[in-house]
Amino acid sequence: MIAVRRIAAAAAAMSLMVGAVPAGAAPTAKAKAAVSLKGPTSAPYGSTIKFTGLLWKYGTTQRIAGATVTLQRATHGTTNWTTIKSAKTSSAGAFTFGVSAGARYDYRARWGGSAAYTTALSGVLKPATAHKVVVDSFRATTADGDGIASIDVRGRVFPKPPAYSTGRLQRWNPDSRQWVNIGLASNTDSGSGSNILDAWGRGTQGIATYRLLAVARGPWAAGASAPFTLPIYRSREAISASRYTEGASGASAGSRWMLVDGSRLEQGIETSTARWVTFPTATCRTMVLRSYAYNGDTMRVAPVISVVSDAGTLFAKPFERAGTGWSVPDHYPIPLKGARQVRVTVTNRDAGTGSFYQLSGALSCYGA
Structure with a gap:
């Protein structure tokens, strides 16, 4: 009996020795993980900054799928990291992550690890927020005898810069x-301060590409508008007795255009009739039409003006109401598309009594 007990005790002691973990032994080591983060060095204010990244087993090409990665940010130049996305x-x-470009922050990606992998942090990205610049209007004077013209551009900058902020007008x-x-x-x-940015400069005759640049100011990096194309032409006034012929239909057929001060034509156009003027434009690239119908307060229907060339109709629209008269907006540019001549026709569509009015207008021809 005693022998049996000794055998059982020995067996129990042996089983404890086999299953036991030696004191101080280390648990199984986790594999090292790595995470990357890529993105632009700058982005316009209000745009979306897109970040991309990868998570993998360090030292291998083995990717880690289905893991939750977080995007953290800190005020630029600090270490006050907070998680903003996952x-x-x-x-x-x-x-991937997308964030709006506004106040400047630094960014990094973080993975908290798992039972099999260690925690991983990416490098820090520090994208600058650039001024967003929008061009609202631009124009150029006609070139002088030396082929030089003045250029005026108006745009807006976001966010609103401090007063007296500066920029540049640039040509490609x-x-x-x-x-x-x-x-x-x-x-x-x-x-x-205002977000309006006015620019002025000098350009040369021809067609070129320009942009408006807001220089770096405070925390904001320099930013540029989208490029725009601006043609600069020499001007040749097309209104002169030697440059035009005329015609009419209806009650206006017996009247003639009157050249006023060598700069504009005036003509009375009777009810339900039309008058036209034909100009040679073989050396022109574009024309600018300025026209106003006055004494038109009794007219109930807007007159129509059209520009027709040997290549087809280039422009046709009703006048717009302007006070007691009707007008075509000043400096309305019309590309000539290689036309050798154009006919400008004004039609009085009003059939009512007393709708007679006078037309004052000018046409300029622009070439290279």
């Missing part, structure tokens, strides 16, 4: 493939 990795270990140089400064821009608001 995303699951794809089967290829990839993830296709030879050097660089933007060249040709003028200054300024926010002239002397109070709390």
